[in-house]
Amino acid sequence: MSARALISNAMAGGLIGIINITVAISIAALMFAGTKPEYFASGVLMLLIGTVVSGVGGTLASGFPGVIVAPRSGLAPVFAGIVGGVIATMPAGGQQGAILPTIIMAVMITAFLTGTVLLALGHLRLGRLVRYIPYPVMGGFFAGIGIIFVQGGLSVASGESVSMGKLDGLLTADVLLRTVPAIIFGVTLYWVQRRWGHWATFPLFLVLGFGAFYVALYVGGWTRADAIADGWLPLVPGAEISLPLVDLSAIAVVDWSVVAAQSASMATVALLSAIMLLLDTSGIEIITERELDPNKELKVVGITNMLNGLAGGYPGVHAATDTAFTYKLGGTQRLTGIVYAAVIILAITAGMGFVATIPTFILGGLLLYIGIDFLVSWTWETRRNMPLHDYVVILLILAVIAALGILAGVTFGFFVMVVLFVITYSRLTMIKSEMDGTEHGSHVDRDPACRKLLNRKGHQIWIMRLQGFIFFGSADQFAERIKDRVSRKRDGTPIRYLVLDFRHVNQLDTSAVQAFRKLAQLSDKESVQVVLTEVTENLQIQLENIDFFTANDTAVRRLALPQLDDGVAWCEDQILERQGYEPGRCGGSFESRLGKLLGDSTAAKELIPLFEPVEVQQGDYLFRQGEDGDCMYIVESGTAAVVVSSPDGRDRVVRIFQEGAVLGELALYTGAPRIASVRVEKSGTVLKLDAGHMEIMQRRHSRAARLFHAFVVKLLADKLDRATKELKHYA
Secondary structure, three states, X not given: OOHHHHHHHHHHHHXXXXXXXXXXXXXXXXXXXXXXXXXXXXXXXXXXXXXXXXXXXXXXXXXXXXXXXXEOHHHHHHHHHHHHHHHHHOOOOOOOOOHHHHHHHHHHHHHHHHHHHHHHHHHOOOOOHHHHOOHHHHHHHHHHHHHHHHHHHHHHHHOOOOOOOOHHHHOOHHHHHHHHHHHHHHHHHHHHXXXXXXXXXXXXXXXXXXXXXXXXXXXXXXXXXXXXHOOOOOOOOHHHOOOOOOOHHHHOOOOHHHHHOOHHHHHHHHHHHHHHHHHHHHHHHHHHOOOOOHHHHHHHHHHHHHHHHHHOOOOEEEOHHHHHHHHHOOOOOHHHHHHHHHHHHHHHHOOHHHHHHOOHHHHHHHHHHHHHHHHHHHHOHHHHOOOHHHHHHHHHHHHHHHHHXXXXXXXXXXHHHXXXXXXXXXXOOOEEEEEEOOOOOOOEEOOHHHHHHHHHHHXXXXXXXXXXXXXXXXXXXXXXXXXXXXXXXXXXXXXXXXXXXXXXXXEEOHHHHHHHHHHHHHHHHXXXXXXXXXXXXXXXXXXXXXXXXXXXXXXXXXXXEOOHHHHHHHHXXXXXXXXXXXXXXXXXXXXXXXXXXXXXXXXHHHHHHHXXXXXXXXXXXXXXXXXXXXXXXXXXXXXXXXEEEOOOOOEEEEEEEOOOOEEOHHHHHHOOOOOOEEEEEEEEEEEEEEHHHHHHHHHHOHHHHHHHHHHHHHHHHHHHHHHHHHHHHHO
């Protein structure tokens, strides 16, 4: 390491160490505001121990050696709640001196639990877990932290307990005298930091604040005892505090039931630590232009905080702002973290007496500075970057935290976001597209006469492709939409067949399943056949449990089929049966059908000899993909299918040709290679018209050829028209 790098890293570590000592004292002042002085001193020691352990662990094991891991001020309000909760719930007449050991043990267990949770998240590779926390809830939480820091700053500076309902206590002359300098210090520090943002601003303000106070103390002829008595310096019995914080005798008086009562707050600290760590890890990546593994950072800080819990330290996580500060000064090596920890160790070994040298207006001013920064960032600057309803949620959470506390505010925020999600998601349509049977024909190609009939009767089939998560917020809307469709006639034709495709549906909850009871009742009442396609196994079981599906011999059928085309094909078969056609057989000889299609029986007789009957067996291929398109076929009997090979080597049937269907005509006319393969699925006979016989048709039967070409053009136009109509609904 060069001399320049050595100096830069040492200076960066030393400065951030001094700053974090002051911040640690401010946080301890917030945690133990209104308690006994020895509690405050123990709090300072816990913060400093946590700073050392976190700093060393981070710099030795993190993916970025210059990272600063430190106790986070954002956790202070929760710890203040733990301290207050312990004091409030300690039983009257309990063992003498049990309060402080119980507080320390609660903090130690919280740190150890936090470490355990972070380590588990890292091992489970859940580094992206933070994305599941709604952003407005995080914003409201951080804004609430801001108001708590402002209250804490005013409390530390004034020596009075300050809350939203006790602001009048600040209006007395002696309290204002102590509070106004803290407000000036905090607001000015914030303004200067925002305007210039130079690394030296913070240390300079600390030096100026100390200098101004002690000059005023000297000029006024006060002693330190006078300043402590008047509330300008904290009362700290430093000589009484030593390591370890809790010995075996102290553990014996801990009230474990009181510690257990803080479990909700402990869990909150663990959750917030994970959120802060992951957010700041992302920030550090941007600042340093280095990629970090969030799961590794979780493990590192997890182990570090487990050690914190054993040592009696306040939990710490990555601090992006501190890391940015040292990075600007050239602190990119492990030396930065080592010097940082060494400075804190010197402060601990010097005893707690040095804490009594820091003026309360500086401690309070620093808390005000942090609070103002949180409030401005999360209640003002975010207003431009989010929808109005999300911004209102942040303000509501802030109000609840100010009135009822941080846990109530966060819980309220989650509740509001769940309600907003339900309202917003229920407004989204769960219907991806709607069409009738004339717009979406099945994958079965039939005799043109049958297709003509289906084009007339296709309005009886209504197809709805569903999507998303159908749940209690949208189930009723779903049921009403179907009821509206069934009750209205399309071109004077009632809907007789309803096809619901579930291919794009993620899940249905119990309320949505119950909506199918209404659908079954509607189906029976209106005599509407219902076909569900691409239904998951779980949903099918749920529907079977409510007796949704019917038997095969019932007048009104409700059934499930594998694919959408299967469902539409079943409905088409039902329409043809009602018109007297058997499935797969549209009636009449080939000559009679061809005569009807050409509109001239004489022309049909002329063309019949040009078609070669070919007997085909199941499994035969009429042609394969890539072969020359030198002929077309008409299915006389049996069934053929277009098959496509999938990447896994399996063949998938995408289209079926039944009796009377025409296939391969386009390739015959264009001469282009076959774009797919056609395989015989059911043995039968096909009529083949090859290019040679097409030429004979042109030469010898020109009139019949014109009629045949017109028929093929109409056939292609009909296919194109159906494809165009269907595409409109998929756009």
